[in-house]
Amino acid sequence: MTTEMHFNSHVRRIIGATVALVNALSPGEDGGRAVAEPAGAPLRDAVRVALTAAGYDSSPTQQQAQSLLPHVRRARSVFGLLDGDDLAGAAELVNRMLRDTRARPELDLRPDGGYGLHFHGPDDSFERGWAAGIAAGLAMAIGGDLGSRLGVCAAPACDRVYVDLSKNAHRRFCSTRCQNRVKAAAHRARRR
Numbered sequence: 001m002t003t004e005m006h007f008n009s010h011v012r013r014i015i016g017a018t019v020a021l022v023n024a025l026s027p028g029e030d031g032g033r034a035v036a037e038p039a040g041a042p043l044r045d046a047v048r049v050a051l052t053a054a055g056y057d058s059s060p061t062q063q064q065a066q067s068l069l070p071h072v073r074r075a076r077s078v079f080g081l082l083d084g085d086d087l088a089g090a091a092e093l094v095n096r097m098l099r100d101t102r103a104r105p106e107l108d109l110r111p112d113g114g115y116g117l118h119f120h121g122p123d124d125s126f127e128r129g130w131a132a133g134i135a136a137g138l139a140m141a142i143g144g145d146l147g148s149r150l151g152v153c154a155a156p157a158c159d160r161v162y163v164d165l166s167k168n169a170h171r172r173f174c175s176t177r178c179q180n181r182v183k184a185a186a187h188r189a190r191r192r
Contacts, residue, residue, distance in 0.1 A: 017050065017055075024038070024050040030158060031181065043065045044061070046065075047068060071134055094139050103121065105117055153174035154173060158174060160178075
């Protein structure tokens with residue numbers, strides 16, 4: 001029997017933004033291609049694109065984009081810990097992130113007239129707000145027993161992260177491109 005994913009819309013969006021930021025700003029490998037940490041204007045553009053792709057309207061300054069890097073690095077570590085089945089280590093790191101960002105819940109008015117639970121930092125700055133949101137989103141995922149849905153791509157030569165929103169919780173790859181690479185390699189190996 002399969003069960004449906006139960007991230008609420010805000011948690012889904014903030015986790016989506018976290019995934020997009022980690023993948024856009026983390027050095028490593030993406031499907032066999034080396035990825036460097038962006039700097040300068042490419043960093044600002046990568047942050048803007050990642051947040052826009054997750055549904056946020058964002059035009060950060062160069063300094064604002066730069067200020068997110070330490071928080072994104074810590075979020076990347078959380079995904080690695082969860083992927084390595086170190087739930088306690090991930091929880092400890094997220095707790096430190098929550099304390100450091102002083103994330104606090106607040107009900108914000110939604111466009112439809114209702115209220116949504118959001119997390120803010122001690123001020124409304126770009127960095128503190130996003131750092132608190134990232135920490136709180138990861139905390140809600142882990143605290144809601146959904147930490148197992150956050151992972152690192154299982155394809156060779158790829159270390160991009162993902163959130164599994166499928167019903168059966170069997171996702172192992174960051175993209176269909178990586179999934180297809182692995183399937184094609186397995187097919188070629190069987191034919192030999």
